[in-house]
Amino acid sequence: MQTRVTVESIARAPVPTVVPSAHVSDVAKILVKQNVGAVVVARDYEPLGIITERDIIERVVFANKDLREVVAQEIMTAPLLTIDSIRTIEEALEIMHKTHVRRLVVVKGEKLVGLVTERRLLIARDSLVRHK
Numbered sequence: 001m002q003t004r005v006t007v008e009s010i011a012r013a014p015v016p017t018v019v020p021s022a023h024v025s026d027v028a029k030i031l032v033k034q035n036v037g038a039v040v041v042a043r044d045y046e047p048l049g050i051i052t053e054r055d056i057i058e059r060v061v062f063a064n065k066d067l068r069e070v071v072a073q074e075i076m077t078a079p080l081l082t083i084d085s086i087r088t089i090e091e092a093l094e095i096m097h098k099t100h101v102r103r104l105v106v107v108k109g110e111k112l113v114g115l116v117t118e119r120r121l122l123i124a125r126d127s128l129v130r131h132k
Contacts, residue, residue: 008085009126011106011114017042020073041076047112049076082107
């Protein structure tokens, strides 16, 4: 089943972002305050990398590093996997399956416009199936 629903239409926006020099302690505060599992590291709306809860646990907590000393660009995952805003739910899910990721940054050109998770995509797809 091919739908023409774009990833931009279901993406989380605005995307929680931090600058590359942000301390991981501030990243963690954003994750908790906004109830999200990831933040995008960006400079002037250009996405550079992503930090997930798991990144903080593995690269800071388990590595016995100080949350107040480590900065975002030290632990972010880069290069970032992005998807163009006009692509479909199915295309996004296919990219996630092939690359073994659960989040894609949605872009228009070089500009960050949203973030989609595998869960959000599956819920949207299932909702479309039920309403047909």
